[in-house]
Amino acid sequence: MAPSIVEFWEQERNESDRSLAISGAAIVDQQLKELLEAFFIVAPKETKSLLSSTGALGAAGVRNQIAYVLGLIDKPTYLDIKLILKIRNIFAHSHLKIDFSETKIAGLASSLEIPQWVGEPEDEEPGSPKGMYFSGVRGVLWHLVTEQARLKKEGRRHCPEAIFPLGDRSGIEFDFKRDIYS
Numbered sequence: 001m002a003p004s005i006v007e008f009w010e011q012e013r014n015e016s017d018r019s020l021a022i023s024g025a026a027i028v029d030q031q032l033k034e035l036l037e038a039f040f041i042v043a044p045k046e047t048k049s050l051l052s053s054t055g056a057l058g059a060a061g062v063r064n065q066i067a068y069v070l071g072l073i074d075k076p077t078y079l080d081i082k083l084i085l086k087i088r089n090i091f092a093h094s095h096l097k098i099d100f101s102e103t104k105i106a107g108l109a110s111s112l113e114i115p116q117w118v119g120e121p122e123d124e125e126p127g128s129p130k131g132m133y134f135s136g137v138r139g140v141l142w143h144l145v146t147e148q149a150r151l152k153k154e155g156r157r158h159c160p161e162a163i164f165p166l167g168d169r170s171g172i173e174f175d176f177k178r179d180i181y182s
Contacts, residue, residue, distance in 0.1 A: 017099040017130060018091045024137040025088030028081060029060035031144040035072055036063060038151040060085055072151075076113045077143045080136055083108050087133060100129035114139030 015023070033051050040047050050057045057063055064085070068078040087108050091098065100109055109129035114136050125131045 018097075020130065020134065021088050021091040021100075021105075024133065025060065025084050028084055028137060028140055028144070029063065031141055031148070032060065032063040032067055032081070035067055035144050035148050035151070038148045038156075039070065039072055041157045072147055073143060077140055080112050080114050080140050083112055084133070084137060084140065100133060105129060109133045109136070112136035114143075 011023075036051060036057065037047055040050075049055050051063075052058055057066060061082070064073075064078060064081045067073045068075070073081075087105055090102075090105055090108075098105065100106060106129040109132040112132055112135075126135060
């Protein structure tokens with residue numbers, strides 16, 4: 001596992017609710033980015049452009065959607081990431097001091113599916129909304145890191161032009177009207 005994940009577990013276990021909510025979503029977003037990088041073909045310039053904060057895949061919600069529709073994560077992980085991001089947004093956009101006991105946040109945290117089967121005995125109050133969120137982030141990270149490892153083991157894909165079965169395409173003509181409408 002990446003050191004940032006271990007650091008997250010150790011550091012955030014005893015941090016404020018706001019810190020946990022925001023940093024938990026941030027590390028999930030980072031791992032989504034790394035998962036997509038591991039899946040994409042070797043094209044550093046294009047990958048960096050797409051995944052930059054201003055790129056087409058720069059937002060955590062978009063990264064979550066693309067990872068799901070590409071089959072890189074399953075539906076429960078996809079839905080849990082959506083909930084983690086919603087919880088993060090509530091904390092990030094509140095000007096008031098709030099915590100996981102707030103009704104809306106507690107409801108979202110208790111809706112996370114992964115904590116129903118992921119947890120550790122040393123977790124404090126694993127059934128509390130904060131404990132559910134912490135376990136949910138941990139479970140999602142486990143899924144993302146496991147999939148990254150699988151992709152890295154398989155090796156990076158190459159650009160389709162490098163494996164195009166017909167070889168050189170120069171001289172190939174395409175009659176749009178005839179080929180499309182016939």
